[in-house]
Amino acid sequence: MRKSLRHIYPLQLALFSGVVATSTTVALLSPGLSGSGRAALQDDPKTVVDEVWQIVNREYVDTTFNKVDWQSVRQTLLDKNYTSRQQAYQAITVALKQLNDPYTRFMDAEAYKELTTQTTGELSGIGVRLEVNKQTQNLTVVEPIANSPAFRGGLKAGDQILAIDSKPTRNMSIEAASNLIRGETGTPITLRVARQGISEFNLRLVRARIEVPTVRYAVRQEGKDRIGYLRLQEFNAHAASQMRQSINDLKSQQVNAFVLDLRGNPGGLLQSSIEIARMWLDKGSIVRTVGRQGNATESTASQSALTQLPLVILVDRSSASASEILAGALKDNRRATVVGNPTFGKALVQSVQSLSDGSGLAVTVAHYYTPNGTDISRKGIAPHIQVSLTSQQRQALAANPALLGTQADPQYTKAVGSLKAILAQPKQSTNRAATIVPLSRPR
Numbered sequence: 001m002r003k004s005l006r007h008i009y010p011l012q013l014a015l016f017s018g019v020v021a022t023s024t025t026v027a028l029l030s031p032g033l034s035g036s037g038r039a040a041l042q043d044d045p046k047t048v049v050d051e052v053w054q055i056v057n058r059e060y061v062d063t064t065f066n067k068v069d070w071q072s073v074r075q076t077l078l079d080k081n082y083t084s085r086q087q088a089y090q091a092i093t094v095a096l097k098q099l100n101d102p103y104t105r106f107m108d109a110e111a112y113k114e115l116t117t118q119t120t121g122e123l124s125g126i127g128v129r130l131e132v133n134k135q136t137q138n139l140t141v142v143e144p145i146a147n148s149p150a151f152r153g154g155l156k157a158g159d160q161i162l163a164i165d166s167k168p169t170r171n172m173s174i175e176a177a178s179n180l181i182r183g184e185t186g187t188p189i190t191l192r193v194a195r196q197g198i199s200e201f202n203l204r205l206v207r208a209r210i211e212v213p214t215v216r217y218a219v220r221q222e223g224k225d226r227i228g229y230l231r232l233q234e235f236n237a238h239a240a241s242q243m244r245q246s247i248n249d250l251k252s253q254q255v256n257a258f259v260l261d262l263r264g265n266p267g268g269l270l271q272s273s274i275e276i277a278r279m280w281l282d283k284g285s286i287v288r289t290v291g292r293q294g295n296a297t298e299s300t301a302s303q304s305a306l307t308q309l310p311l312v313i314l315v316d317r318s319s320a321s322a323s324e325i326l327a328g329a330l331k332d333n334r335r336a337t338v339v340g341n342p343t344f345g346k347a348l349v350q351s352v353q354s355l356s357d358g359s360g361l362a363v364t365v366a367h368y369y370t371p372n373g374t375d376i377s378r379k380g381i382a383p384h385i386q387v388s389l390t391s392q393q394r395q396a397l398a399a400n401p402a403l404l405g406t407q408a409d410p411q412y413t414k415a416v417g418s419l420k421a422i423l424a425q426p427k428q429s430t431n432r433a434a435t436i437v438p439l440s441r442p443r
Contacts, residue, residue: 002027008035045088049077051355052106054093059351060104061292061364068098086355100123103350104363112360115352119269121236126150126180127210130161130174138162139169140196143215155193162200163192172185183207215242219253220405222416225423228255228309229412231406232276235322236270240275247279247306257310257419259412261405263340267321270349274299275331279306284333285371287325289349292365301333310422311336311416315383320344327381328370337422339415340387343380 052076054067058183065073073095082088092106100139107115110171127148133140141159144150161169164180181189184207191203214234219328220227228250232239267273270289277286281301288298311329313336324343330336349366371376389397405412 005184006363018396029057041316045082045085046078046080048085048355048357048359049082049088049092050074052361053077053095053438055353055361056096056104056363057364059292059363060097060099061348061366062101063292066099066101066120071434073098076370089359091135095101101348101364103346103348104359107360109361110358111261111357112354114253115360115362118234118238119352121212121214121238121298123182123212124185124207124211125178125210126153126155126205126207127400128155128181129368132174133160136160137171139172139174143325145210149208153203153205155191155203156195159194160194161191162194165190166192185209211238212236213242215240215246217246217250218405219250219255220259222420224255224287225416226253226255227416228253228258229261230258231261231405232265232323234265235270235276237269237272239268239272240279243276244279246305248380251307255309257306257312257423259312259314259405259415259419260336261412262323262327263314263316263404263411264318265320265323266318267323270322270325273322273325277306278302279324279397280311280330281305281333281335282308284329286329287370288373289366289368304309312418313338314411314415315340315381316411317341317344317380319381321346324381325368325370328376331384332371332374337385337415338383339385339418340383342413343388344378345376345378345380347375347377383417385414387411 004309047224053070057074059443063302070227077091077095080087080091082091082255089106089108089297096104096106128150129142129145131140132138139161141157143156143157158389161177163169164177168181169177183189187207189205189207191205191408192200193203194200214236215230217230218227228247230243230246230250232243247258254335274286278301282305284414286299286301288296290296311330313330315323315327315338317326320341324346327336327338331338347368348364349368350362351365352360352362353361367375367377369380385390387410390412397409403409407413
C-alpha cells in the first residue's frame with residue numbers, strides 16, 4: 001500500500017537562500033564588567049559597531065579584507081557619533097559591503113531571531129500548516145504537525161480558521177496568521193473553527209516548542225520497484241535525526257532504492273550535512289574546509305551508513321551550501337547519481353554570532369572543497385544527468401508541491417529510470433551503489 005507523505009512544509013519559515021552553511025558561536029562582552037557597566041555598553045550604539053569590526057578582524061576568511069584597509073575602517077566607524085541604533089546599523093552595513101561578500105552580513109534583532117529559529121529547527125506555536133483556500137479565500141488547515149498542540153487538540157485538515165484570539169482572519173495572509181499564532185511557550189491561544197457538518201466552535205490551545213518537520217518521505221511503487229522518496233528542505237539542528245528516522249522507516253517498508261530530493265534546499269548547518277552524508281557513506285572523505293590561515297579540516301565517513309541501496313540525488317539551481325556539500329560528497333565517492341540542474345555554487349562557510357544588543361552577524365570563516373578537491377564557487381555541482389524543466393513544468397510543480405516526487409515530476413521520473421537501470425544489473429557481492437554509471441552526461 002502506498003504510504004502518505006509524513007512531513008510537509010513548515011508554516012512560513014524564513015529561508016536564507018544559499019547563505020547558511022553555518023556553525024554557531026556566541027560573542028561575549030568583556031569579562032570583569034558589572035551588570036550596570038554591561039547595560040551602559042549595550043545602550044551605546046558604538047559598542048555594536050566595534051563588536052562587528054572586532055569579529056570580522058579576528059575571523060574573516062580573507063586576511064586582506066578584499067584589499068581594504070580594515071584598520072582605517074575601524075577608525076572611521078569609531079569617529080562617528082551615532083544618535084540611534086539605526087544609524088549604527090547603517091554604518092555597519094556600509095562597512096561590510098566593502099568586503100564584497102554577500103554572505104558576511106549584519107542582522108538586526110528580528111532577522112537574527114528568525115535565522116536562529118530556522119537553524120535550531122524549533123519554534124513556539126501550535127504546530128499547524130495553513131493555506132488560503134483558493135475557492136473560499138478562508139484560512140484553512142492543511143495539516144497539523146504530529147504530537148503538536150494542534151494535533152492533540154483535535155484540529156483536522158480542512159478545518160477553516162475564522163478567527164485567532166477573536167481577530168477575524170478573512171483576507172488575512174498566511175504570514176500575518178503565522179505572526180498571530182506564534183508566541184511564548186505556555187501561553188494560550190483561541191481559534192474560531194468551522195468544520196464541515198458541525199457548528200462553528202472555539203478551540204483553546206496552549207503554545208509549545210515545536211520541532212519543525214524538515215524531511216518528508218513516502219514509498220513510491222514504480223512498477224515492480226519500491227522507491228523510497230525523501231525530500232529534505234533544509235539542514236537545521238533536527239534534520240539529521242529526522243533523516244535517520246525516515247531512512248529506517250523506509251527500509252522497514254522494504255524499499256529497494258532511494259531518491260533524495262535536495263531541490264530548493266538553501267543549506268543550513270554544516271555539521272548537519274556531514275551527519276547526513278555519514279548515513280549514506282561507509283568510508284571516504286565528505287568535505288574539506290580551509291580557514292583564514294590555510295588550516296584545513298577534513299570530515300570523513302565513520303562506517304555508520306544506514307543503507308547500501310542505490311541512490312539518486314535531485315538538485316537544481318536553488319540547491320546551495322550544505323546541499324552542495326552533501327551532493328558533492330556522495331557524487332565524488334560514487335555513492336549516488338546526481339540528476340537535475342547545476343547547483344547554486346556557494347563554497348563558503350559562515351559563523352553566526354550574537355551581539356550585545358540582540359542583533360547578529362554572519363561572517364565568512366572558511367572555504368570548502370568537495371572530496372575530489374573541487375572548488376564549486378559560482379559553478380556548483382554538475383549533475384551526472386542534466387534534466388531541465390520547462391517554464392510550464394516549473395509553474396505546475398510550484399503551484400502544487402504534492403506533485404514533487406511523482407510521475408508528474410520530470411526530474412523524478414528520470415531519477416527512477418536511472419535507478420531501474422541500476423536495479424536491472426546482475427547482483428554482485430559488492431555495493432552496487434558504488435558503481436553507478438549515469439545514463440547520459442551533462443549537456
